[in-house]
Amino acid sequence: MRLSQAVPVLLIFSVMVFMLMHLLPGDPALAIAGPDASPEAVQKIREQLGLDRPLIVQLLEWFSHLAVGNFGESLTLKQSVISAVGERLPVTLSLSFVSLVVTLPIGIGLGVVAAYWRNSWIDAWVMVLALLGVSLPGFWVGILSVLYFSVQLGWFPPSGYVPLTEGGVGPWLASLIQPAVVLALFQIGFLARITRSAMLDVLDQDFIRTARAKGVDEWTTISKHAFRNTLIPVVTVLGITLSLLVGGSVVIEQVFALPGIGRLIVQGILNRDYPLVQGTMLLFGFAFVVINILVDIIYTIVDPRVRYG
């Protein structure tokens, strides 16, 4: 069922991304060429992108390209969108991965701790921290962090990315740890708030009281009974967490000059390279539809009561 829904969603998403270029005010060819372009240059772009043909023909062609995995050609990079994204994907994936590794234990851990000692000073502090996490603008924290940890203390490189294959794990991690932690702040706050409320719901249920009443030790009660049931609602927001993570990395990559997909998109926008922006967004959309199906599958593993028929 989940798969049969995914197909129309992808179709609708593709049409939306296709329409994006036609939202441009006025003539899209003119907008792409820029205000100083000669009429010949505008005409060349119009023909190159097929903008001189009827909209429906363009749409059909767009789909026929997608069907064979052609996500378009960049106007400025002289390469296909797939290869441009492929080159920068490791950076964004590395950043998201390190950030997720930081987020999950801290976010879930803080939520559990706050719920267990509810209404204590621990709870109050954790919730204030979580609230700050979802309220501070990541790009601003990133700049402050560079000023302090890179410029003042010199602990981390202020910008740039060292691939795993070049310097090994150490330099790779050193180039990523600062942006990853900054990126994680929002997710940690988000996850801690959700985990806390999920855990509070579980702790109030009868089976926890039963477990305690029959003398199960506190650690087993919490780790086996409460925590595992807390994970169920937490897994449902995993897709949202990943989405926030990748969305956030688009912005954070600008602060730390990481040559990832976020920078690719923003440079595409600044250079009016709309085919590149469209193709990249499309790849993102497709990736997330797949990710959400995977999250649903994880969900059935964590909560065997749920079955997608």
Place this chain on the structure above:
Amino acid sequence: MAEATILASGEAIAARRRFRVLRKLLHHRSFMAGFIIVAVMVIAALCAPLTGIDPNQMRVRLRFRPPSEVNWFGTDQFGRDLFTRTLYGAQLSLWIGLAVAVLSGVVGAAIGVLSAQFRRLDSLLMRIMDALMAAPAILLAIGLGAALGPQTHSVIIALAVAYIPRTARIVRASALVTRELEFIEAARVSGASSMRIMFKHLLPNASGPLLVQSTFVFAFAILAEAALSFIGIGPPPPAPSWGNIIAEGRQFAVQSWWIMLFPGFAISLAALGMNLLGDGLRDVLDPRLKVES
């Protein structure tokens, strides 16, 4: 008391319930904290003209002045007064946040009740919502904002579209529960039109979750607008949007840290205030998500 309640008209009961909600809110710590923060920011934004300084006026002799008694937040690379610019930035950010919250709330609510009421429309509308949620919200907003051009209203539209699907889903979920209740059956039997059921019954019963969601959208929108401006897809310079001030001040951050410091505090405070308000409203209005306060 019980007798009085029975005798009271429906409107009196509704009024009493509103009063009870209001009293709960007034006693809710995070709601009041958020309310005070937001109120102070709104007043500060409205008072911006009182500084008597043009936020875009450049005075080359006064470049890079650190915070002082004259320029409370210092001046930037063009000698513009940053306190004044931050206050005008509050006007811009709060306006964008409000517009996004209202627009996504209205459209999302309409889509939510329509899909709950007309089951044939449901799967189409929900697939469209799924499609809008396929890419990360901020990415969708970046793409849309870029396509619509760097203007305040395109930022508003881009962010509203990005947040509509979540609101629509929340309203739909609430309306689906309501429409199974007996009083809807009664309304239908007594000949109420679909319009009447949607707007008189389904929508008012979803108003709690809708208000809570819209408050959080307000907070997200403030953060997202700042991020979009920072990237260069927001209201174009010299508009004193907080994201713009930070983006412009960034290259001077080592020597003139004050340029990017204060707008960042302003963004954080505004988002914090709206998040606190949202937490309070959720505790009081949306018992489904109730977390003890």
